[in-house]
Amino acid sequence: MAQSTTPGFDKAFAQTLCDLQVPKVLKFSPNGRQLLYSTSLIGGHRKSKNALSTLWIASSSEPNSSRQLTSGLFNDTWPKWHPDGNRVAFLSDRAKVGESSAIWMLRLDGGDAVLITDAENVEDIETFLFSPDGRIIAYVSSDEKSEDEKEKSEKDEPDPEVWGEKWAFARLRLVDVESHETKVLVGGDKHVGEFSWSPDGKRIAFMSQESPHIEEAMLTGTTISTVDVENGKVTELCKVINEPYDLTWAPDGQVYFITGVPADKDTGGRAVYKTDPKADTRGFVRVACGVDDDAGGLHVVGGKVLVKRQVRFVDVISELGGDDLFDEQKEFWVYDVFINPETGASTLAASLSDVGTPYDIFVIESGKEKIKISNHGKPLADRSLGSSTVLTCRSTDDEVELDGLYFTPSSKANSDKRPTEPLPTFVLIHGGPTSRDTDTFDTTCFNWAPYILSKGYGILLPQYRGSSGRGEKFASYSMGGQGKYDYADVVAITDNAIKKGFADPKKLIVGGWSQGGLLTYLCSVRNGLHGLGWRFNAAIAGAGVCDIESLALSADLGSTYEIELAGGNTIWTLNRDDTRNRQGSALWEVAGAVKHTKETGEMVIPPMLIFHGDKDERCPFSQAEGFRRALRHWGLKCEFVKFPGEGHVIEQQRFWFDMFERIGRWCDTYIGDGADGQEMKLAMR
Secondary structure, three states: OOOOOOOOOOOOHHHHOOOOEEEEEEOOOOOOEEEEEEEEHHHHHHHOOOOOEEEEEEOOOOOOOOOOOOOOOEEEEEEEOOOOOOOEEEEOOOOOOOOOEEEEEEEEOOOOOOOOOOOOOOOOOOEEEEEOOOEEEEEEEEEOHHHHHHHHHHOOOOOOOEEEEEEEEEEEEEEEEEOOOOEEOOOOOOEEEEEEEOOOOOOOEEEEEEOOOOHHHHHHHHHEEEEOOOOOOOOEEEEEEOOOOEEEOOOOOOOEEEEEEOOOOOOEEEEEEEEEOOOOOOOOOEOOOOOOOOOEEEEEEEEEEEEEEEEOOOOEEEEEEOOEEEEEEEEEEEOEEEEEOOOOEEEEEEEEEEOOOOEEEEEEOOOOOOOEOOOOOHOOOOOOOOOEEEEEOOOOOOOOOOEEEEEEEEEEEOOOEOOOEEEEEEEEEEEOOOOOOOOOOOOOOOOHHHHHHOOEEEEEEEOOOOOOOOOHHHOOOOOOOOOOHHHHHHHHHHHHHHHHOEEEEEEEEEEOOOHHHHHHHHHHHHHOOOOOOOOOOOOEOOOOOHHHHHHHHHOOOOOHHHHHHHHOHHHHHHOHHHHOOHHOHHHHHHHHHHHHHHHHHOOOOOOEEEEEEEEOOOOOOHHHHHHHHHHHHHOOOEEEEEEEOOOOOOHHHHHHHHHHHHHHHHHHHHOOOOOOOOOOOOOOO
């Protein structure tokens, strides 16, 4: 193989990428004149033992006006304005870095942050909200461990754990902003989640489950109730067999929330529902979204309920049941809206990016130029990475139109920002499956996209059936369709990119994380068997699944989410000769792929790079270990990388660097300038 002339590992660029601060929570001040937000490292990763987050404040009308409000030495998160507009509250571990979790208050006219809740508490505060009058903060946290439990933990002598006993229930608590007096409002055998104050501040709507177990919501449901702040009386409104979110008590008296379509499915679309606290009967009804779009968030602003809608590659902010206010062909990563009480004019503040531009805060008013408020992308301001093009085609069964997003590196683009010639291409498959890619800086995972672009490779992002942004029908193909529709769509979208002159059919790599890893395994064992005349030269599978049935035994969502994806059946509900769940299990197709190679001499399973965290509970490490064993058995090329102590999401920056270096080398070796692009014949045992 000829020597590659593609640049090697650019550690300085990797460091710049990973050190970018990304805006997270974003809030207008009560009068709309200022913006409050937090930043942390992109993807939520960390450079050292503890995560760090910084608070910022800015004028909503002055360009580049953002300034740091906190030091950046602590994990200062979830900032919220006090209703008086002169103070902000936030969560922080500053009392004991990496351990404590408390609410702090900071005056904007000077002075140090003041502690509102106990500095000694280490149980995470999950969420908090001011009462409408600002006198009370409601928040959710679990009880602190007893001294006996702490002592045993410190000695590493825990008691035996009996399933279902000693649940760490999260409680709804109230703390007085001035006196700091705290009380439990909702306790008992209820695990409290999200909540929302009533407009008059007399009641709180809240969600609860029977236990803190991660699968409880999908097994026994989430109950939405109200509680009287004065007397603690709880009234149940409805139960949803799912895990709803964005609970919102609106000025019209209705309680809104977002959940699946249908309401008991988590991998279908997303719609807005409501329940009526004044109704005599318990229940809820669907009111918006989920047909050809998906609900992505709810806000109450100026007496109106606003919904963020995902419409293919476009994000839209609309009045619930009314007009569209804002739309962009990119993702509103975080956002807030202010409605002027005098003029009724709407202003959007959002964190925006595109394939070539990192995230920054922009303020948008209809008919006016965007105002760039922050400058967090400055380290890459002089570097052009790429541009995006939407490619559409029909699915192979002609049932739907499919989207692919192609990123062209700037170094290989013409004046129209399209490839000057078919490019060596990384087919990068998103996870989920209920997710989507957009024209954003770090789409999919771990900064892979900008790093791959920096090396001059094109990137194709397939929006396969099961993806979000297109409503219930499109998303629901994933239920029972793993390994069928999604795989076929990846092939169809890749073939379309080849036919339209974007991707070089002799220089293709496929890769992805989570569900993207599952599809990468499938693309590997079915490589070239589609008969379209091209195949993947190599594959990079991250945190993927290769045996779906075994998830019922080992995954944290093995008896709920994974069963839903498998079409509703699992090991203990199927007859022993029923193999339908193997449709998306690549491990069961390895032997057939090897047989085809032996009989024809054509490569099926390409060289494989496998990444997996050894503490992954969502897609357990055993999935990667099993595929490695299969490849070793047949003498197939594999580079297997275990990330110690990491779960489903890789958090340590040093491991991100490791992935960059290996991915870059894999691309250079198999689709780079030195790769011959010819069919590879592998030695078999």
